[in-house]
Amino acid sequence: MNLIKLIAIDLDDTLLHDDISLSAYTRDTLRKAMQKGVRIVIATGRMFQAARPWGQAIGLGDVPMICYTGSLTGLCESGRLIRDVRIERQTALAILETIREHGWYAQTYIDDEIYVAHRDERTDEYERQCGVKAHEVGDDFYHPEKAPTKILLCEHDEEKMKDIETTLRGLYSDVIGQVKSKPYFFEMNNKECSKGKAVASLAKAWGIAMEEIMTFGNGNNDVSMLSMTPWGFAVANASKSAKEAAGHETLSNNEDGVAKAVEKYVLGEK
Numbered sequence: 351m352n353l354i355k356l357i358a359i360d361l362d363d364t365l366l367h368d369d370i371s372l373s374a375y376t377r378d379t380l381r382k383a384m385q386k387g388v389r390i391v392i393a394t395g396r397m398f399q400a401a402r403p404w405g406q407a408i409g410l411g412d413v414p415m416i417c418y419t420g421s422l423t424g425l426c427e428s429g430r431l432i433r434d435v436r437i438e439r440q441t442a443l444a445i446l447e448t449i450r451e452h453g454w455y456a457q458t459y460i461d462d463e464i465y466v467a468h469r470d471e472r473t474d475e476y477e478r479q480c481g482v483k484a485h486e487v488g489d490d491f492y493h494p495e496k497a498p499t500k501i502l503l504c505e506h507d508e509e510k511m512k513d514i515e516t517t518l519r520g521l522y523s524d525v526i527g528q529v530k531s532k533p534y535f536f537e538m539n540n541k542e543c544s545k546g547k548a549v550a551s552l553a554k555a556w557g558i559a560m561e562e563i564m565t566f567g568n569g570n571n572d573v574s575m576l577s578m579t580p581w582g583f584a585v586a587n588a589s590k591s592a593k594e595a596a597g598h599e600t601l602s603n604n605e606d607g608v609a610k611a612v613e614k615y616v617l618g619e620k
Contacts, residue, residue, distance in 0.1 A: 354388055354616050355558045358416070358549045358575055359608055360567040361394040361404055362479075363532075364585050367604050370479065372407060379609035380408050383616050391416060391552060393545045395531045395571050398424045398431070398462045400480035418459065418500045419529065419571045420548035421539045431462075433548075435540045439497035441525050445538065446492045446501070448521060454514060455505065457484065458491065458498040467491035472504045503536045511536065529571045537571070546574030564616065566600070566608045567592055583611050 357380075359365050366372055380390055390408065393416040394401050401417050405426035412427035423433040437445075442458075449456045455472055458465045464484045466473055473484050503518075505511040514536055519528060527541040545567075553563055564581040565572075568588040576582035577595040584596035585607040593599060601607035 353562055354564045354581065355562040356389045356391065356549075356553055356556065357383065357564045357612065357616070358391045358393045358545070358566070360545075360569070360572050361392060361396060361401060363568045363587060363603050364566050364572070365392075365603065365608050366404070372404065373606055373609070376606050376609040377408055379606075379612050379617070383612055384409070386616070388616060389413065389556065389558075391549065393420070393549055393565075393567075393572075393575060395419045395537060395569075396480060397459060397464065397482060398422055398429075400482050402426055402429065403481065414552055416545060416548040416552075418543075419527075419531070419537065419539055420543040420545045420574075421499050422462070423548060423552075424462075434499060435543050436497040436499050437501065437526065437538065437540055439494075441522070442498050442501065443493065445518070445522060445526065446494075448517070449501075449503065450492045452514075452517070454503055454510075456491075457502045457504070458494060459500040459502070460494060460496050460498050462499075465491055465494070472506075476504070499539065501538045504534055505536075506534045508533075531569050531571045544574040545572060546578045549575050550578060564612075565596075566611070567596070568603065581615070583608075 392405050398417040405415050410426045412425045414423045415426050416423050421435050424431045466484050469486050503514050527539045529537050531537050560579050563579040565575040566583045567576050568585050570591050572592050573595040582596040583598045583600045584593045586602040600611040
């Protein structure tokens with residue numbers, strides 16, 4: 351099948367194995383697709399600085415990479431930002447005040463840097479997972495001079511996470527984009543941004559139709575791009591909402607499900 355001209359792929363729990371590795375088989379398969387003229391784009395909730403190494407590992411070249419669930423797009427090799435849509439500052443300040451009042455742990459992302467009020471084991475875990483370094487700024491965290499691209503709350507206790515989700519959805523759902531990218535991550539970004547819209551914007555610029563796009567994802571923040579094309583693939587380990595949005599299912603992230611589907615439907619290999 352040679353219909354596919356653009357493949358958009360989520361990173362964590364989709365392209366990457368659980369141990370945050372990328373198999374040689376997957377690398378080779380994606381490079382074969384690129385050699386056939388197919389554009390490969392990473393579409394992730396990650397920071398740009400945490401996503402770039404994977405684009406470089408695949409060998410994407412200086413192509414746009416969609417980050418922060420669609421809020422920011424930057425060029426893989428040069429690092430130049432071409433889009434950075436932030437949360438309206440007054441809205442962000444109100445959300446951060448709510449977070450402070452409840453004593454919740456949160457992270458903000460400003461100019462592709464990560465900030466926390468105070469470090470704990472969740473900061474360490476995030477740094478290990480993404481290969482980044484957080485800035486601990488104390489009470490200044492709640493009064494940033496610049497608007498953040500994203501606000502993330504992390505809570506492993508299910509009951510506390512329910513409280514976070516219920517409270518923030520109740521107060522801010524009309525003015526902010528909200529998604530649980532993992533059971534313990536509640537993320538907020540500009541309401542006008544999503545992975546699907548960012549992929550569609552690139553496709554339009556490149557003259558690529560929706561039916562010529564293949565997308566891969568596993569989480570709730572992938573729904574917008576999984577549902578935008580007939581060639582949306584949820585990996586076997588995906589959330590219920592992701593599977594319902596996708597037209598197809600492939601093997602899990604640990605079984606190289608992305609590469610298996612690309613091999614079958616794009617390269618025409620068994």
